[in-house]
Amino acid sequence: MTAMHLPVTPITNNEKFPWIVQKFGGTSIGKYLENIANDIVKPYLEVRRVALVCSARSGETKAKGTTNRLLEASKEALKKDSKNYVRIVDEICQEHVKSSQSIIMNKEILKELEKQLIQDCLKLKNFLEAAQIIGEITPRSQDSIIGVGEKLSCRIITAVLQDKGIDAEFFNLDDVIDQRLDENNLNQKFYDYLAKRIADVVSKCGNRVPVITGYFGQVPGSLLNNIGRGYTDLCSALLAVGLGAKELQVWKEVDGIFTADPRKVSNARLLPIITPEEASELTYYGSEVIHPFTMEQVIRANIPIRIKNVINPSGKGTIIFSDINEVIKVTSKKGLLSGSRCISTLLHENGYHVDMSRRHPTAVTIKNNIIVINIHSNRKTMSHGFLAQIFIALDTYGIIVDLISTSEVHISMALGVEGDLERALKELEKLGTVDVLKNMAILSLVGKQMKSMVGIAGKMFSTLAAANVNIEMISQGASEINISCVIDEYNADKALNIIHEHLISNLPVL
Ligand SMILES: Nc1ncnc2c1ncn2[C@@H]1O[C@H](COP(=O)(O)OP(=O)(O)O)[C@@H](O)[C@H]1O
Numbered sequence: 001m002t003a004m005h006l007p008v009t010p011i012t013n014n015e016k017f018p019w020i021v022q023k024f025g026g027t028s029i030g031k032y033l034e035n036i037a038n039d040i041v042k043p044y045l046e047v048r049r050v051a052l053v054c055s056a057r058s059g060e061t062k063a064k065g066t067t068n069r070l071l072e073a074s075k076e077a078l079k080k081d082s083k084n085y086v087r088i089v090d091e092i093c094q095e096h097v098k099s100s101q102s103i104i105m106n107k108e109i110l111k112e113l114e115k116q117l118i119q120d121c122l123k124l125k126n127f128l129e130a131a132q133i134i135g136e137i138t139p140r141s142q143d144s145i146i147g148v149g150e151k152l153s154c155r156i157i158t159a160v161l162q163d164k165g166i167d168a169e170f171f172n173l174d175d176v177i178d179q180r181l182d183e184n185n186l187n188q189k190f191y192d193y194l195a196k197r198i199a200d201v202v203s204k205c206g207n208r209v210p211v212i213t214g215y216f217g218q219v220p221g222s223l224l225n226n227i228g229r230g231y232t233d234l235c236s237a238l239l240a241v242g243l244g245a246k247e248l249q250v251w252k253e254v255d256g257i258f259t260a261d262p263r264k265v266s267n268a269r270l271l272p273i274i275t276p277e278e279a280s281e282l283t284y285y286g287s288e289v290i291h292p293f294t295m296e297q298v299i300r301a302n303i304p305i306r307i308k309n310v311i312n313p314s315g316k317g318t319i320i321f322s323d324i325n326e327v328i329k330v331t332s333k334k335g336l337l338s339g340s341r342c343i344s345t346l347l348h349e350n351g352y353h354v355d356m357s358r359r360h361p362t363a364v365t366i367k368n369n370i371i372v373i374n375i376h377s378n379r380k381t382m383s384h385g386f387l388a389q390i391f392i393a394l395d396t397y398g399i400i401v402d403l404i405s406t407s408e409v410h411i412s413m414a415l416g417v418e419g420d421l422e423r424a425l426k427e428l429e430k431l432g433t434v435d436v437l438k439n440m441a442i443l444s445l446v447g448k449q450m451k452s453m454v455g456i457a458g459k460m461f462s463t464l465a466a467a468n469v470n471i472e473m474i475s476q477g478a479s480e481i482n483i484s485c486v487i488d489e490y491n492a493d494k495a496l497n498i499i500h501e502h503l504i505s506n507l508p509v510l
């Protein structure tokens, strides 16, 4: 898109201001384009130099969002003679065009955008057709396919900003990685290189407002396999580090991180502050708050992360912090502390002692769609051989284990639905008797230093027992900040609510 569509004096970035990176999630982009442009980007441009990182568009939910449908299109392309992938890509294209038409007023901007969206989708259909002919989609090709989602959404956002008089520029990070590295190179050195590379590319924007695809190309051994869904958070973190940003803002459809999923627990409380470890643990165990790899990158560069709500931009959100000094720095600057409130009050209200230890659990979370596998050894191998063979089988078929509990001849594992479970089970059956329980859920109570909260596990399990919730498996101890158990999925929301009520909302006076 060219500058000729812009007003004579467009709104630009002021190169004298410090950078902030704003990451927008799929559902926010699907529903709140107007708010993003008018209520967030425009006001921030008056005080900060803004860079946007965007995810692929979702409609109502992420489950039905563009990324999931691109994965579905890939599966369809691998079916001989199926043309369903064409229908899926056409639907994606139409939705993006429709969404653009509903917001963009300038006819030239709209025409050019429509042309680009249609071109991207046509290229994708050709790519999928080729995959169907050769009957293969490699992990790298799969990454390229899902990357189209971020491309389409960033094209729309760039055009929307231009339509509102903002001099925005689209940045596609497809080719940002200019080295061919293998899987073993996905380490801190790689992330440091990538942060610098992304920032170098983006810095070319001058005083334009960069809109950057959260998809960042061919990472060693595949983005989807090695970083996983939600990768745009990591991209925004790397950009924030590379630019030396003042803050990383992750904009969502919720006011921040709550003591439980606010869609499921009506009296869940917004947490003004939370530690990176707690935020990671919540994400691993079902609360899609922020990609767990994000925190380490930003925190080690001393950049605060703030989770904020697209439809409530003036809300304070949740700050993810690593140490007391960081909290003091950020909270006093951002006006979280006002009047008679002091840092110790803020920490106390959030369940932290001034030394950052915890007095009670921070949050509770549920991960649905869990399968439990119980294996009884046939005793033909020693216990260490038994365990080794199990993990080899799981690794071979891409099965990720969420929780595990073992004895010499028995192992129970809770896992999600990724990987080729059927083939893994055939291997496991060679080692012993295997039973599989489907439709289970993992309930996790999360809090810094949970291990040292005497009696907390007992209280968690007795509360579940009193509510008649049967516990299939327990795991405590592996993580200092998490006690988890597996329950039937049909009890998940009830269990979430009672644990929240008894262990989080009715806090003991300490
Ligand atoms: N503890 C929690 N705090 C905040 N949100 C949570 C929590 N657990 C689950 N969620 C859910 O995570 C979702 C994340 O926000 P959303 O804006 O939908 O994500 P995205 O950035 O992927 O578009 C919300 O719908 C919210 O209900």
Ligand SMILES: N[C@@H](CC(=O)OP(=O)(O)O)C(=O)O
Pocket (backbone or CB within 6 Å): 024, 025, 026, 027, 055, 056, 062, 065, 067, 068, 149, 214, 228, 229, 230, 231, 232, 233
């Ligand atoms: N679109 C990708 C990447 C992502 O980061 O998503 P979100 O920001 O909406 O969580 C996904 O669905 O995984």
